[in-house]
Amino acid sequence: MWEYKGRLSKYLDKLFMIFGLLLCLTGLAVITILLIDLFIDGSPRLTLKFLISYPSRSPEKAGILSAWVGSFLVMFVTVFAAIPVGVAAGIYLEEYAPKNWVTDIMEINIANLSGVPSVIFGLLALGVFVYMLGLGESILTGGLTLALLVLPIVIMSTREAIRAIPQAIREASYACGATRWQTVRWHVLPYSMGGILTGVIIGLSRAIGETAPLVTIGALTFIAFLPSPPISTEFPFISFRWLLDQFTVMPVQIFNWVSRPQKEFHLNAAAASIILLLMTLIMNGFAIYLRYRFRRKIRW
Amino acid sequence: MERKILSLAMVILLVLAFCLDSQAKSVIKVDGSSTVYPITEAMGEEFQKVKKGSVHVTVGISGTGGGFKKFCRGETDISDASRPILKKEMEVCKENGIQYIELPVAYDGLAVMVNPKNNWVDKLTVEELKKMWEPDAQGKITNWKQIRPEWPDLPLKLYGPGVDSGTFDYFTEAIVGKAKASRGDFTASEDDNVLVQGIAGDKGGLGYFGVAYYEENKDKLKLVPIVNPKTGQAVLPSIDTVMEGIYQPLSRPLFIYVNLKSVEKPEVREFVEFYLKNAPKLVKEVGYIPLPEKAYPMALERFTKKELGTVFGGEPEVGLKVEELLKKEAKH
Numbered sequence: 001m002w003e004y005k006g007r008l009s010k011y012l013d014k015l016f017m018i019f020g021l022l023l024c025l026t027g028l029a030v031i032t033i034l035l036i037d038l039f040i041d042g043s044p045r046l047t048l049k050f051l052i053s054y055p056s057r058s059p060e061k062a063g064i065l066s067a068w069v070g071s072f073l074v075m076f077v078t079v080f081a082a083i084p085v086g087v088a089a090g091i092y093l094e095e096y097a098p099k100n101w102v103t104d105i106m107e108i109n110i111a112n113l114s115g116v117p118s119v120i121f122g123l124l125a126l127g128v129f130v131y132m133l134g135l136g137e138s139i140l141t142g143g144l145t146l147a148l149l150v151l152p153i154v155i156m157s158t159r160e161a162i163r164a165i166p167q168a169i170r171e172a173s174y175a176c177g178a179t180r181w182q183t184v185r186w187h188v189l190p191y192s193m194g195g196i197l198t199g200v201i202i203g204l205s206r207a208i209g210e211t212a213p214l215v216t217i218g219a220l221t222f223i224a225f226l227p228s229p230p231i232s233t234e235f236p237f238i239s240f241r242w243l244l245d246q247f248t249v250m251p252v253q254i255f256n257w258v259s260r261p262q263k264e265f266h267l268n269a270a271a272a273s274i275i276l277l278l279m280t281l282i283m284n285g286f287a288i289y290l291r292y293r294f295r296r297k298i299r300w
Numbered sequence: 301m302e303r304k305i306l307s308l309a310m311v312i313l314l315v316l317a318f319c320l321d322s323q324a325k326s327v328i329k330v331d332g333s334s335t336v337y338p339i340t341e342a343m344g345e346e347f348q349k350v351k352k353g354s355v356h357v358t359v360g361i362s363g364t365g366g367g368f369k370k371f372c373r374g375e376t377d378i379s380d381a382s383r384p385i386l387k388k389e390m391e392v393c394k395e396n397g398i399q400y401i402e403l404p405v406a407y408d409g410l411a412v413m414v415n416p417k418n419n420w421v422d423k424l425t426v427e428e429l430k431k432m433w434e435p436d437a438q439g440k441i442t443n444w445k446q447i448r449p450e451w452p453d454l455p456l457k458l459y460g461p462g463v464d465s466g467t468f469d470y471f472t473e474a475i476v477g478k479a480k481a482s483r484g485d486f487t488a489s490e491d492d493n494v495l496v497q498g499i500a501g502d503k504g505g506l507g508y509f510g511v512a513y514y515e516e517n518k519d520k521l522k523l524v525p526i527v528n529p530k531t532g533q534a535v536l537p538s539i540d541t542v543m544e545g546i547y548q549p550l551s552r553p554l555f556i557y558v559n560l561k562s563v564e565k566p567e568v569r570e571f572v573e574f575y576l577k578n579a580p581k582l583v584k585e586v587g588y589i590p591l592p593e594k595a596y597p598m599a600l601e602r603f604t605k606k607e608l609g610t611v612f613g614g615e616p617e618v619g620l621k622v623e624e625l626l627k628k629e630a631k632h
Contacts, residue, residue, distance in 0.1 A: 057342035057586050215361075218331075218370075222341045222359035224348055246327075246358055256361065259491045260338070261513040261587060266493075 038277075042270030050271060054224035055253065059264030062257075064272050066223045070139070070247035071208060071279065073227060077143020077243070078207055082150050083200055087189075089151075090158025090196075095184055114152035121149045122216030130217055137218030139227060140243040145213050150203030157199020161192035194291040201287035205280050211251040220248045221256045250276045326567050331360035332367025332380030333466055335510065336554045338586040339406055340380055343575045346582065350574070355567045364466040365389075368557075372398050377562035378572070381555045382408070382466030384612035399560040402610045403572070403599045404622050405579055407589040409511040409537035410471055410550040413521045417503045420444070420451050423534035425527040426549065429475045432458065432506070438483040444504060458486035459495045459507030471508055474549040496520060508550075511537045512587035526550055542589045553622055554588070560608060576600045591622050598626040 053063025089110075097103045125145035135141045165188055173183040227245035230238060250272060257269035330340050337359060344357030362370065364381045371379035372393040385393075385402070393400065412429065414421055428447050431437060444451040461467045463480065473479040487498055492509045499505040500520035514521055514537075525534035528548050541547035556575065562568040576596050583590040591599075611625055 054345075055341070056345055057338060057582075218360060218362070220331075220358045220360045221337065222344055222357070224345065225353070225356050256334075256337075259334070259493065261492065261510070261516040263516060 035277075038270050038273055041267050042272075042274045045267050045271035046274060050268075051275070055222055059262060059268055062265075062268055064250065064253055064275060066226060067248050067250045067253040067272065068275060068279070069226055070142075070219075070223075071249040071276075073139050073242065074142040074146060074214075074247065074249055075204060075208055075283075077140060078146040078150065078204065079200070081144055081147035082154050082203065085147070086151050086154025086200075087158050087196060090155045090162065091184060091189070093155070094159045094162040095180065095188065110152050110155055114156070117212075118149055118210050119212040119216060121145055122213030124148070125213065125217050136244060137220075137246055138244045139247045141217050142214055142219060142247060142249070145217055146207040146210060149210065149213065150200075150207050153203035153206070154196075154199055157202070158192070158196050161195025161199070162188055164195065165191050190294070190297070193294040197287050197291050197294070201284055204283060208280055208283070209251055209276065211249075211255050214249055214252060218246075219252050220246055221252060223248050250279070326354075326565070327356045327358060328378070328562075328565075328568055328571050329358055329376045330378040330380060330556075331362050331370050331376045333364040333382040333554070334361040335364075335382040335408060335466060336380035336405070336556070337361050339554070339579075339583055339588060340378075340556070340575075342582045342586050343571070343578065346578060347571055347574050351567075355571070357571065363464060365464070368392075371400070371557060371559065372396055374398055374559065374561070377559055377565070377568050379557040381557060382552070383469055384555065385557065385610050390610070399608050401558045401560065401563070401603055401606060401608060403556050403558065403576065403603060404553040404591060404595065404625060405556055405575065405599075406554045406583040407542050407551055407591060407622075408554055409542040409547055409589060410467065410474075410508050410552070411511040411514045411537050412506065412508045412524045412526060412550070413499055413514060414506050414524055415499055415503050416520065416522045418522060421522075421524055423525040423527055426475060426529050429526075430477075432456065433460075433472070433482055433486075434476045435481055435483055438485050441483075454504040457498075457502050457505045458483075459498045459505060460486050460488055461492065461495070461509055462488045462490040465490065467509065470552050471550070474552075511542075511589075515587060539584075539589050543592055551589075553591070553625065558603070560606065563606065572603055573600065576603065595622045595626060598623070602626060 050063045051068070052065050053061060054065055055067075056062040093103065093107065097106075122145060125141060125148065129135045129141040129144055130137060135144075169187055169191070170183055173187050178186070223246060227242035227247065228239060230240070230242055254269045254272045254276065257265040257272065260266070328344075330344070340359050344359055348355065348357055359380075360367075364383055367376070367379045367381065368385060368389040369392075370376045372389060374396060379400075385400075412424060431447060432441055441447070442456055444454045444456050447456070460471070460482070463482075468482070469479045472482045476482065487495070487507075489495055489498075492513045495507050495509055496513055496517050499507045500517070506524075514523055523536055525536045526547070527534045528546060530548065531546070533546075535541050535547045537547045537550070542551040545551070556572075558568070558572055563572075576599050579596055580590045580593070590596075
């Protein structure tokens with residue numbers, strides 16, 4: 001009897017493997033078809049001119065210069081706002097916070113935040129950043145809005161990464177007379193950097209494709225000039241005026257082109273999507289490289 | 301190694317930064333309807349070329365309502381609108397001391413479209429359209445046979461723009477008689493291309509949207525003539541029928557609203573004048589229908605005389621000719 005059962009189990013095991021493989025392939029096939037379609041539509045428009053032209057009413061003249069520069073600068077602000085806050089919050093919750101109901105409430109709220117629709121973040125930002133703090137419809141507002149959006153992801157992945165470090169490491173550090181901060185600074189943080197970066201990148205990859213919150217705070221569609229340069233010819237040579245300039249981003253431009261009646265604009269949208277994919281890929285690649293460097297340094 | 305890469309990146313950034321010009325420039329801020337957007341985009345593009353980049357124009361697409369919200373807070377110089385300003389919006393403007401000039405800039409025809417395989421619809425009357433779209437039709441009018449008994453026994457599938465769009469407001473006002481009064485069980489999309497795909501793949505489909513989308517999809521859609529209730533004639537939307545006011549009640553004027561305070565800025569005044577002078581050519585180029593020739597000089601006069609307020613008095617109105625509009629006394 002049990003021999004029969006054993007055979008059945010083996011059979012089921014194989015069946016499940018095939019089932020799983022099929023599911024994986026379905027997902028892959030769908031995304032491949034999508035990508036191929038995108039490339040067929042968009043590749044003829046992928047020229048250098050497309051990258052260095054402003055939007056235009058004639059599709060063949062239109063380009064994405066203001067859009068990709070906008071996306072790049074907004075992500076720049078997002079990185080500088082989300083990483084310090086998110087990582088610090090993660091460290092606090094994992095290393096310092098006492099286990100009581102206040103901490104529990106904080107944890108539940110952070111977990112819930114990651115499920116809030118992104119347009120809600122846009123409305124919040126419109127009220128707080130644009131009107132209350134008077135930052136206007138600027139790159140700074142856009143970056144901070146997206147930072148709020150990715151914050152839960154950064155916090156959660158920081159905690160995961162910190163939790164993966166063996167307790168023995170901390171104890172060894174304390175045994176040598178290190179304080180809690182010294183332990184965090186010289187051991188916990190460096191060792192968990194790889195995991196933290198992964199989380200940051202997942203967050204940023206989500207943020208770079210967001211349209212709704214940025215449209216809500218007033219990202220523009222037609223903007224045929226670039227923000228003020230970060231370097232000035234006068235002292236102190238570095239200018240932050242670009243932070244308060246108006247902007248547009250890639251997904252907003254893509255959305256606008258997709259909804260136009262003319263087919264030529266749809267091709268532009270496909271080409272811009274390819275560039276957006278490339279930007280995400282480059283970001284991911286950079287993160288993988290950094291993670292590799294950090295991991296190599298760790299010798300336990 | 302790491303240092304080298306970093307410093308290289310810094311140098312590249314520096315060079316890039318120096319290549320960009322750093323002068324502060326005057327900016328004209330426009331926001332509002334996504335229907336009017338292509339026209340203002342074209343104007344902004346050309347105007348910037350003419351001014352050789354000394355003036356910047358930015359255009360957003362917050363929608364007609366969202367645009368007026370910003371406009372009445374004094375955040376924008378010009379507001380794009382696919383319908384006249386409403387009473388509520390007028391009140392907000394008044395509270396904030398914002399005065400404005402209302403200028404019609406183009407026509408848009410709303411086309412009613414069916415699947416090319418549909419060989420039974422020769423024309424539709426406003427009553428028939430109302431029967432399909434009014435709120436009471438929800439769940440009841442689901443078959444072509446119910447509209448006219450001789451039509452085939454085929455499910456009627458409706459497609460239309462989302463409820464936040466000015467197009468939806470105008471269509472319901474013109475057909476049902478009350479803005480925003482519509483059945484809810486139709487396929488709605490903010491992206492008109494989705495509607496095109498829907499009707500093209502559905503033999504019993506019917507939908508409405510801007511005539512520009514038909515022009516680009518002639519092979520996938522069939523245009524339905526609409527009976528003008530005043531003359532009793534069935535009319536197809538075209539540049540001529542819309543411009544001459546025969547394609548009624550589904551043609552509507554598109555507007556820009558200019559903040560009076562912004563008119564004091566020479567670049568804004570110049571931009572609006574440029575807008576009205578170049579409209580006949582550029583409006584056509586982006587797929588809309590220009591106003592009759594006489595209308596643009598009349599609008600320009602209205603602008604130079606700074607005639608404030610709206611001629612609509614906050615009430616949506618259907619079927620007015622632009623010349624009549626421009627002669628009407630404004631309220632504010």
